[in-house]
Amino acid sequence: MTDRNTNLLGGRKLARNVIWNLLGAVIPILVAIIAIPILIKGLGSARFGVLTLAWVVVGYFSLFDLGLGRALTKLVAEKLGKGQNDDIPSLIWTAMSMMLVLGVIGAIVVSAISSWLVSDALNIPLKLQPETIISLYMLAASIPIVISTTGLRGVLEAHQRFGLVNAVRIPLGISTFLGPMAVLPFSDSLIPVVAVLVIIRLIFFCVYLTLCLNVEPKLRKMVKVRRDMIMALISFGGWMTISYIVGPILVYMDRFIIGSVVTMAAVAYYATPNEIVTKLSIISNALMGVIFPAFAASFAQDRTRAAFLFNQAINYIFIILFPIVLIMVTFSFEALSLWVGKEFAFNSSLVMKLLVIGAFINSFAYVPLGLIQAAGRPDLTAKLHLTELPFYLLVLWWLLGAYGIVGAAIAWVLRATVDAIALFFIAQKLSPSTPLFSLRHVYVLSVALLILVLGSIISTSLLKVLFLIIVLFVFAIFSWFIILNTDERDLIRNRLKTIPFN
Numbered sequence: 001m002t003d004r005n006t007n008l009l010g011g012r013k014l015a016r017n018v019i020w021n022l023l024g025a026v027i028p029i030l031v032a033i034i035a036i037p038i039l040i041k042g043l044g045s046a047r048f049g050v051l052t053l054a055w056v057v058v059g060y061f062s063l064f065d066l067g068l069g070r071a072l073t074k075l076v077a078e079k080l081g082k083g084q085n086d087d088i089p090s091l092i093w094t095a096m097s098m099m100l101v102l103g104v105i106g107a108i109v110v111s112a113i114s115s116w117l118v119s120d121a122l123n124i125p126l127k128l129q130p131e132t133i134i135s136l137y138m139l140a141a142s143i144p145i146v147i148s149t150t151g152l153r154g155v156l157e158a159h160q161r162f163g164l165v166n167a168v169r170i171p172l173g174i175s176t177f178l179g180p181m182a183v184l185p186f187s188d189s190l191i192p193v194v195a196v197l198v199i200i201r202l203i204f205f206c207v208y209l210t211l212c213l214n215v216e217p218k219l220r221k222m223v224k225v226r227r228d229m230i231m232a233l234i235s236f237g238g239w240m241t242i243s244y245i246v247g248p249i250l251v252y253m254d255r256f257i258i259g260s261v262v263t264m265a266a267v268a269y270y271a272t273p274n275e276i277v278t279k280l281s282i283i284s285n286a287l288m289g290v291i292f293p294a295f296a297a298s299f300a301q302d303r304t305r306a307a308f309l310f311n312q313a314i315n316y317i318f319i320i321l322f323p324i325v326l327i328m329v330t331f332s333f334e335a336l337s338l339w340v341g342k343e344f345a346f347n348s349s350l351v352m353k354l355l356v357i358g359a360f361i362n363s364f365a366y367v368p369l370g371l372i373q374a375a376g377r378p379d380l381t382a383k384l385h386l387t388e389l390p391f392y393l394l395v396l397w398w399l400l401g402a403y404g405i406v407g408a409a410i411a412w413v414l415r416a417t418v419d420a421i422a423l424f425f426i427a428q429k430l431s432p433s434t435p436l437f438s439l440r441h442v443y444v445l446s447v448a449l450l451i452l453v454l455g456s457i458i459s460t461s462l463l464k465v466l467f468l469i470i471v472l473f474v475f476a477i478f479s480w481f482i483i484l485n486t487d488e489r490d491l492i493r494n495r496l497k498t499i500p501f502n
Contacts, residue, residue, distance in 0.1 A: 024166035025282040028173025035177035036272060037340045042184035043193070046125055049267035050132050050190060051180070052275070053122070053259060056252045067240040068099050069150040071233045076158035089222035092155055092212075094229045099151045103144025110140035122259040128190070135194040142198045145205045152208035159215050168211070172204045242382035246389055250415065251278070254396055254408045261400055270405040272340060273352035277328075280359045283320055284366035287313060303434040306371065310427075310436045313367045315483050322448055323472055325360045329353050330455040330464050351409045353456040357449065358413035364445070365420035368427035368436075375430050384422055388415060 040048045072095040079088050114136035118129050156165045179196040186192070213219050255274075259267045328335070332352040336345035372380055392415045399407030428436050451471055458464050480489065 020162045020166045022282065022286050024169040024173070025279070025286075027170050028176065029276070029279050029282075031174045031177050032275065033339065035181055036275070038181055038184070039177070040268065040272070040340060040344075042181075043188055043190075045265040045268045046128060046263075047188065047190055049259065049265060049271065050124060050128060050135075051193065052267065052271040053255060056255060065099050065102055065147050065150060068095050068102070068233055069147075069154045070240060071095070072151050073154035073158045075232065076155055080158065086218075086222075088216060089218045090224040090226045091229055092151075092216065092219060093223055094225045095233055096148060096151050097225050098230065098233065099147045100144055103147040106143040106147065107140045110143060111137055114140065122256065123261075123263055124259070131190045135190045138191075138194050138198050142201050145198075145201050149201070149205045149208055152205070152212050155212050156208070156215060161211075161215060164211050164215075168204060168207050172200070175200045175204075239379040239382040243378065243385055246382070246385040249389060250385060250392060253393065254400075254412060257393075257396060257400060258405060258408055261397075262404060266405050269344060269347040270351055270408060272344060273332075273336065273348045274355055277352060277355040277359045280321065280324070280356075280363060281366070284317055284363045287316055288366050288370045303431050306431065307434045307436050310367060310371060311438075311441075313370075314364060314437060314441055317363050317367070318444070318448070319479050319483060321360060321363055322475060325356050326452060326455055326471060327468065328356045329452050330458065330468055332356070332456075334461075347405075351405055354406070354409035354413050357452050357456075358409070358416040360452065361413070361420050361449075362416040365416070365423050368420075368423035371427045371436070372423065372430065377430065380426050381423070384419070384426070388419060388422075 036048075039051070043051065072092065075091055076088055079085065079091065114133055117136065118124055118132045124132055153165055153169075156162075176197065179200050180193040183192045183196055255267050255271050258270055333345050333349040336349055336352060340348075369381060372378070392411065395414060396408060396411040399411045401407070403410065424437065455464075455467060455471070458467055
């Protein structure tokens with residue numbers, strides 16, 4: 001392990017970047033917790049269900065950029081590291097031109113299928129169909145802006161300007177919810193709500209562009225598209241593109257099938273807890289953002305070091321997430337009742353319990369996923385997701401028909417479990433001589449899942465409180481003496497000593 005990679009793993013700059021990224025993800029979620037009940041009340045369950053699907057459509061096509069956003073970040077960072085700064089402006093303009101073309105194609109596709117989606121594919125109430133079609137047309141027009149914004153953000157990340165990135169990302173995330181809320185006193189139609197969202201995206205695109213021009217001043221003068229850079233950008237996307245296309249289908253297709261088979265209100269009952277539960281992944285994403293560079297550096301040179309980091313990542317995810325998911329599972333009904341009302345709680349609490357358990361399992365999958373990609377084998381994860389997709393859709397359709405939205409949640413948990421097991425297996429195959437995880441991890445995670453299931457079936461409030469106190473007390477002792485090593489305990493003690501308690 002070189003000094004550079006050691007500094008990358010433990011340096012203050014990296015820790016600062018992780019904190020920025022967490023703030024950029026968490027603050028909009030906190031705003032969403034407040035805004036979603038207001039939007040549901042103001043728009044109604046059916047309109048809010050349509051709005052969540054509209055968000056998904058734009059989110060999906062924003063990822064359909066052939067991996068150019070990720071490629072641009074990597075190649076700009078490489079140019080900066082090698083001192084080839086004169087190539088950066090043409091690289092950026094080449095990538096941005098390609099992303100603009102892809103955005104226009106995405107806009108045409110969404111516009112072309114909008115009528116079919118509204119009238120045939122989704123079970124949208126007849127009275128909502130006209131405004132839904134217009135809303136989809138407006139969202140389609142914003143796709144080039146959304147995709148291009150991804151590229152501009154990638155440029156700032158390549159320059160390690162995470163402070164700037166999140167200084168824009170936070171108000172963008174907040175305004176995504178506050179913008180529609182501002183419309184409610186004047187209209188409950190989707191058209192002005194979506195129009196506000198499109199305008200917000202355009203404003204923040206201009207902000208990102210201004211920041212990039214300031215960080216990379218040569219962009220103002222050296223406007224050039226180079227053919228020789230096109231293949232470099234496309235080749236890096238490669239198998240990552242398949243994951244970008246298939247991944248959102250695996251995550252969001254359940255909502256569309258629910259809208260097709262059941263009702264838009266059912267989409268709202270399912271999507272509301274799903275929106276919050278899936279945000280648990282920000283913890284794994286933040287952690288793997290720290291450990292991924294060390295994986296990449298150590299896998300080829302020091303498999304033992306890679307295995308150590310692998311184990312540590314699993315430990316940290318477990319320590320951070322288990323208390324959170326335990327509380328969410330145990331008090332899901334109470335939390336939903338306070339947040340969005342008892343009607344939603346009756347329809348969504350069991351769904352939330354299942355999705356929380358699935359998200360807990362899925363969080364550990366980020367560790368082998370990061371190692372596989374760091375080893376230079378993104379093709380393996382893409383092939384896995386392609387294999388999973390048809391089986392998942394079949395199981396989802398069957399369980400949804402048999403058990404409604406609870407069946408959809410069961411299908412999601414099954415997919416997350418199979419995906420995690422497969423990724424751990426593939427990661428171990430890439431490093432056959434070095435065990436990446438131990439049987440102790442299997443035992444601990446199995447017991448944790450049993451505890452979560454037990455917490456989900458307790459009915460009385462007093463028992464829930466007692467159960468939570470006992471489990472968290474035992475968990476704290478177990479984590480301190482068994483999971484954390486001596487160095488980690490000493491580090492925590494030293495940090496606590498620096499906190500002014502007076």
